[in-house]
Amino acid sequence: MIQHFIKTVIIFLFLTLFQLTVIPLISIYNVVPDLLLILVVIYSLKYGQLKGTVFGFLVGLFFDLFSGGLLGSAMFSKTLAGFVAGYFHKEEFEEIFSNLILFISILFISALIDSLFYAILGSAEVELNFILLIFTNGVFPAVYTALFGLAYSLFVRKK
Amino acid sequence: MELFLRKLFNKTKEYIVLVILLLISLILLPQNSNHQVKKIRSYAFASFTFLLNISLSIDELFSDSDELANQRKLNAELMLQLNQMREYALENKEIKSLLDFKTSATSELISSTIVAKNFSNIQGNFIINSGWSDGILKSMPVINNNGLVGIVTEVEEDFSIIRTLHNTSFRIAGTIQRGSIDGVVYWNGKNLVMHNIPTTADIDRGDRVVTSTLSTILPPSIPIGLVVKKESNISGILSNIIIKPFADVASVKNIFILKEITSKQIDSLELNLLKD
Numbered sequence: 001m002i003q004h005f006i007k008t009v010i011i012f013l014f015l016t017l018f019q020l021t022v023i024p025l026i027s028i029y030n031v032v033p034d035l036l037l038i039l040v041v042i043y044s045l046k047y048g049q050l051k052g053t054v055f056g057f058l059v060g061l062f063f064d065l066f067s068g069g070l071l072g073s074a075m076f077s078k079t080l081a082g083f084v085a086g087y088f089h090k091e092e093f094e095e096i097f098s099n100l101i102l103f104i105s106i107l108f109i110s111a112l113i114d115s116l117f118y119a120i121l122g123s124a125e126v127e128l129n130f131i132l133l134i135f136t137n138g139v140f141p142a143v144y145t146a147l148f149g150l151a152y153s154l155f156v157r158k159k
Numbered sequence: 160m161e162l163f164l165r166k167l168f169n170k171t172k173e174y175i176v177l178v179i180l181l182l183i184s185l186i187l188l189p190q191n192s193n194h195q196v197k198k199i200r201s202y203a204f205a206s207f208t209f210l211l212n213i214s215l216s217i218d219e220l221f222s223d224s225d226e227l228a229n230q231r232k233l234n235a236e237l238m239l240q241l242n243q244m245r246e247y248a249l250e251n252k253e254i255k256s257l258l259d260f261k262t263s264a265t266s267e268l269i270s271s272t273i274v275a276k277n278f279s280n281i282q283g284n285f286i287i288n289s290g291w292s293d294g295i296l297k298s299m300p301v302i303n304n305n306g307l308v309g310i311v312t313e314v315e316e317d318f319s320i321i322r323t324l325h326n327t328s329f330r331i332a333g334t335i336q337r338g339s340i341d342g343v344v345y346w347n348g349k350n351l352v353m354h355n356i357p358t359t360a361d362i363d364r365g366d367r368v369v370t371s372t373l374s375t376i377l378p379p380s381i382p383i384g385l386v387v388k389k390e391s392n393i394s395g396i397l398s399n400i401i402i403k404p405f406a407d408v409a410s411v412k413n414i415f416i417l418k419e420i421t422s423k424q425i426d427s428l429e430l431n432l433l434k435d
Contacts, residue, residue, distance in 0.1 A: 017210055020275035020286065030325065030409055032278040049173045057180045065203035067277040068284040068313055068320035070328070071196060072188035079180045083173070119348070121188060122281035122327065136349065137280055 008043075012059060015039055016066055031140045033148035034111060036063055040078055041085040041110045041149075045103075046093045049086025056082025070122055077117035081110040100153060107149040111142035201313060208318040211274055211286065228413065232270050234304035235415045242369065242382050245336065267418040268302075269293055273411065274318070280348055283325030285309065287414065290317045298376055300417045306382035306405030307331075307370065308414050319416075323408050324351060324383075332374040333383055335360075335400070336367040344368065344383060344402065351384060353400040358391050360398075368402050378419050 015035045023032050036059050044052025060078030064071045088106050090096055097103055119137035168175070190196045271289035289295050291314050299311045301321050309329065313320035322329050325346055333344035333353055338361045342353040353368065366386040372379040388401035 013210060016207075017214055017275075020277060021211075021214055024276035024278050027278050027409060030278055030280050030283075050176060053173065053177050053180060057184070060184070062203070065200055066207040067275075067282075068200075068204065068286065068322075069277055069279075069282045070188065071191050071200065072184045072186075073282065075187065076181055076184035079177065079184060083177050086173070118279070119281045122279065133348070 008055075011039065012036070012062070016063060019063075020067060028144065029140075031144050033145045034114065034141065035148070037078065037081055037111050037114050037145055038107065038149050038152065040082045041107050044082045044085035044110075045089055045096050045106065048089045049083060052082040052086040052089070053079055054082075056080070073118050073121040076121055077114040080117060081114040084113055085110045097153065097156075100150070103153055104146050104150050108142050108146040111145040112138050115141040115145075201315070204313060204318070204320065205315045208286075208315055211288075211318060214274070228270055231304055231413050232268055232415060235268055235302055238304050238306070238382065239302070239380075242380055245367070246369070246380050268415040269295060269418055270413065270415050271295075271319075272413055273321075278409075280325060281327050283309075283323040283346075283408065284312075285321040285323055285414075287319050287321060287416075288317065289416065290315045290319050292316050294418060295319050295416050299419065300370075300377045300381055301414050302381060302417060303406050303411050303414050305407070306384065307377075308406045308408060308411055310376065311416060321414075324404050324406070325408050331377055331383075332371040333368050333402075334371040334373075334379075335362055335386065336369050338362065338366070341371050341373055342400070351402040351404050353402060355392075355397045356400055358389075358396060358398045362386055362389055362398075362400060364388070368400075378417065381417070 019032075019035045023035065026032070040052065040056045040059050043055045047055075056078040057075055059082075060073075060075035061071075063069070063074045063078070067074075085106055088096060088102070096106070116134065116138035119133060187196070269289060271287040271293070273285045274288045275286035277284040285308075287301075295311055295314050297311055297314055301308045301310060307324065309321040309323040309326070310331075311319050312322045327346050327348055330343055330345045332341060334341050335353070335356075340356060340360050340362065342356050344351060344353050346352075356362065364386055368383045368386060370377045370379055370381040370383060382405050384402040384404040386400055387403045390399045390401065391397070392399065
């Protein structure tokens, strides 16, 4: 149990560091893939909705604290993403992971919810129309995150 | 009854936890300016900088030479001076002589490197490898050799957080240099915009926008960007001016912090007035 906790914390810290230092180098028009979201989705699919929701909340909390973002925005969005991904939880995680289309679809839906709520809660004074907001701050980051997830799952499969 | 409640809880516990956690997040959102929340944030940030220090020491192996850093600093200083010259050229002789007196002092620049970026069209923040040990204070303007990049919002011993132009919480007083038209410049999630400017104001595409003398946060005449578009609102009386920033915030790596806080100057002036 403790070993599992320490392992999760180390992975989280490594990914946070990676997300803030290396991932910006591959940004496209300010859009970057969200590694922490991939972690939340995988955790939620593996350990269930309840644990996934709480994990999403904690990941969001620490990401808000470390990145200097608005405290509460990533907390909210990642909690919701963890909850949504948890709907697809199965005892046999490999079953979901081996179905590439299903895994990428879950990742895309969770990423869409996460990035959209992060954008909406990030500022109440954003003056973009809703359709544009969905595309620029929801769909594009979600597609990029899903593609990154695809690359990850293909890499893991090859191994 | 107890059994029923227990069953109900077991069936709905995921939803109950979700609602509680979402409520906590929503309660925390308006508390961001709360002193205690700020304190927690600063502790968390300080502990995160420990990790950043490790990654930075690896990154330093591939960093630029000192000479290049000095050249960049010189570029930024020249950019500020050039902008000041432009300002002088646009003003009449009488005001120019007054301004000469006010702005004869040049600001000191602290060079720094961005070590982490929170990329977002809504909450753009950078972390830099300089802190209060280098003389950085909250509210100091951050520039590169092209223009304004952001403002310092959080300071630790060796690291600071910058709120960039790509952050919807970033608002500054700006001036369109040619016609001396003042307005509030902010990021609307897609563009840098100067809000509610009278449609009749003489503004052309390509006009330079700089920080205003009315700003209580930033010193005047720091270049912000160029006017690229004028969009009238529904009534047609007021317009929003779309600005293209001089600094490419997305690709910026080396930055400079202007060792100057306008609000302190204003504070001291106000104190002097009180003394009289």
